[in-house]
Amino acid sequence: MDAMLFWVIAAFLTLGASLAVLLPLSGRKPVGEADGSHEIEVYRDQLSELERDTERGLIKPAEAEQARAEIARRILKADKADSRSGSNALSDSKAMGVFRMAAVLVVPLLSWGIYAFVGSPALPSQPLSARLEKNPADSTVDELVARAEAHLAANPDDARGWDVLAPIYSRMGRYQEAVTAYRNAIRLDGASAARESGVGEAIAAAAGGMITADAQAAFARALELEPGQPKAGFFLASALAQEGKIEEAIAAWQAMMMTLPPDSAWRNAVADAITEGRTRLADVAKEPAPGPTQQDIDAASAMSPEDRAAMIETMVASLDDKLRQNPRDLEGWTRLVKSYQILGRTDAARDALKRGIDVFGKDSAEARQLAQLSNALGVKATE
């Protein structure tokens, strides 16, 4: 509709512009005036001005007389020039007719031609307020976030708003902002296990997967508020693994397995972690598993953020490549989905998950396992 309206307006503008050329060209031939008459008019004006100045005493009579004589001389000169003028017949020639036609046609042809080259007629205007007000279902994630931000800028005390925004920031990879949002919610509405563990998760993600002391403190607070909270427990155990205390980590995970309800989404992740821990224990000497291992991530956390991102990206990309050639690798798919998720590339994670499930067949055990893991991570195969 917008585009339609544009073409109508463009057509009207073109019409108007063409008429600005066409109407004078096709009009009645105006009656000519001698140019000299303009000049004489100026001199006449000067004469009357001179009279006024003389009356007011601004000019001495003798000077006025001189000036009058000079203006009179110029009037005579202009009169003479006038009588020398002649007319020109060239204007009615055939070439001129073609020229006039070209002049009229050049307006629509040139403008539409150039516009076709430089314009983007299909793009509607997108004022920010309208983008933020339209139906949320049509909005991009960025727009939704901007809308939430605008709401929170106006009502910074809305704890629920911060609660909603915080995990979204986390998923978009804006970890620092996620931390701030969680902390705002805690400040306004008090601490809860979910908020504290969210803070910990975001801090860890910001550090490239490294569960720092700050993050551990946050998880610890979460466990105080809700003993047995799976996320906090899981990450604290992972922290042990990162510190090299793999046995203790496995013990902690195994303890978790005991307490987790049978339908918990965390069971698979924990089981996975246990398997991985055991593998690491078993073959430290072996070639490291493809994809970003914990050591890699640890090394990465010592790098500058750009280098780190680049390193993780290349490792993830090589894993992705490997899976394309060698798809029947459940562990590989699991790691790929997880990696993309950590990188904040939700779309890629979703895509990897879908590809993984397709490889094994929708109803296979592996596919279910993948799906369960992904649920735990917050990734869904289809939206």
Place this chain on the structure above:
Amino acid sequence: MTRKQKRLSIIGGALGFLGFAAALTFYALGQKASYFYMPADLASATLEPGQRIRLGGLVEKGSIVRDGGTEVAFSVTDTENSVKVAYTGILPDLFREEQGVITEGSFGADGVFRADSVLAKHDETYMPREVADGLKEKGLWQQETQ
């Protein structure tokens, strides 16, 4: 004086004035134009003591020293050579480590450049053009992001 003589004397006067202005301009260009140097150029340059020049380059990292009052000392570098600069007053808003600056002033007897003006333009992507060209010649120029 005849009319012709009068006219000639007027034209002569006008030409004389123009000649005077032109002479003044050339004299001023010779005396008052200040030359632009990068730290590396200074080795080969012969500078008279007190001669005003413009010195350009990057503010060396970690070289900014404030005396707690209004005196500031820093070094201007082209990443190979560097020159110590002393300045009294308020540094421009965008004066930062490893950013381009142009300072104007003259060398003191102690080899320290006494600047009476420090320019760092008010645009975050700015690199003074002379500095940028100088760095390009030395192959040290990297296009900043954005």
Place this chain on the structure above:
Amino acid sequence: MVEVGHFALVLAFALALVQSIVPLVGARVGDERMMAVAGPVTMAGFALVALAFVVLMISYARSDFSLVNVWENSHSLKPMLYKITGTWGNHEGSMLLWALILTLFGSLVAVFGANLPASLRATVLAVQGWIGTAFLLFILVTSNPFVRLSPAPIEGRDLNPILQDIGLAIHPPLLYLGYVGFSVCFSFAVAALIDGRIDASWARWVRPWTLAAWAFLTGGVAMGSYWAYYELGWGGFWFWDPVENASFMPWLAGTALLHSAIVMEKRSALKIWTLLLAILTFSLSLLGTFLVRSGVLTSVHAFATDPSRGIFILCILVVFIGGSLALFALRSSTLTAGGIFHPISREGALVLNNLFLTTATATVFVGTLYPLAVEALWGEKISVGEPFFNLTFGPVMVPLLLAVPFGPLLAWKRGDAFAAAQRLMTAFAGAFLAVLVTLLFVDRTAVLASLGVGLSAWLVLGALTDLALKAGFGSVPFSTMLRRLVGLPRSMFGTALAHLGLGLTTLGIVGVMAFETENILAMKPGQTAEISGHVLRFDGIQPVQGPNYTESRARFALLGAGGQVAGEIVSSKRFYPVRQMPTTEAGIRTMGLSQLYVSIGDETSDGSLVVRIWWKPLVTLIWGGALAMMLGGVVSLFDRRLRVGAPSRRQRGLPRGTETVTS
């Protein structure tokens, strides 16, 4: 509907092309209908560019980041005023403003020029069309503000914080009205060369346009100077920076043009010279645009420069300046000079004025472009700064200023210098008194400065003398004098006001340059500093949150004689997070005609703050005088005698011709 604006811009380009050719051909072959195309096409072109401009402005106001230009230069949190002024706070938008003003002036010529000779009007508008075509093409090819971005980002990159100031709302539009206003004079000059004739009505037409453009340019230059003064925090009002010179050169040349146009109108003399000045003035305006936009010269004021665009403008520059000067060389001999006058006469004085002003323009020109030439020829980098201009521009301007009061007192054709000098005795005595007072009571060593004060007084008193004499002061009763004063033509008031303003500006410059005092020190809260008898106490720093910046506000109390607080000065540093840029907001307190100017630096490690304080005596007169000059121009513009009566219809029926060469 962003694309409507884009399309309107393209359409305006097509119309400009028609405007460039059809009326000109019409004027050459004597076809009235083709000449008649000029008016409607010019006005339609203006309407279309205005539409494009409004669309861009709305896009800025509504933060439509689907435009690259808006995305790069705006931010949704920016206050509305800066969203709107941000439209021309960037290269693309400012060029669109340029084109808008150009087409506006074209339309004004079309509307008010209804009584111009048809062929002259058609040719003038065609020349305007050439300029319009060149600049619209430039915009479409290299600087299109309507380039789109899809998908649109959700937030923009913000406007350079230095530009987030009321100055952006005033300075560029005024400056462009001045720059581009001279395009009308240029078009008239080129039209006269093409037509091979130039007459009294031509001069009558050029003078109001010159006046209008000159008044705007005066305001624009002054406003730019004041803006830099308070925004940069360096306390300077003029840096002899290339960008400043770029606006100053057309002003000097335009001032010369203004004066020579008077001679031409009144006395039909100096025709060819006036023509050349009209061409040169607009050429300098184009050069100014080139210098600012291309970034070929290092400047502290240049924003968003791009050398590739510079080459395009350079081509425009070469074509227009080269073309018009070549045309001048070819055709000026067909124009005849007229009007003989005695060297001691009003005309003679105005010629002297022109000689000085053009020489002054030349010195600024050399100083500005010499570094460029040196670099191109010898590869050496040099900079030419204030010392050069003080040594060259000063000596050229001083005799001019000395001569100014004489000019209006001399009669046309043959004047009496001795009589004029006699009548200026009072002014001279006043100026002498001013020198003595300055020497005795202000500073006994400031000989040059006191002479400067005397020069200013000479100019001011000279302007007042002129008015008093014209009203018949001393020779008629007071009531008659008042009546005559009121009845004086407005252009006389304009002249007096402009010359008076010149004196005031001179006084302000002398005051600041000679008597300014400055103090740099590190202050802790509670400490006081003294400057020229004023005592300031530093009361500490407070953080403040602005709409799109954070601010550290340093408060200073101005203490009176008894130690009581007599006023407050707030000087601050702002930080704009989007651009990661700090700015300085100087604290300024106006006291009478003088100002106390406080600029703050960084906090030192021991908690004190580096503060720079200036006492700037009479500084406001610099811009006050410029405003008086601008006002003089405006008053003169409304002089009833500038209107050209329409030729009476009684004379119709005479065959008209276009090939006429009159003398």
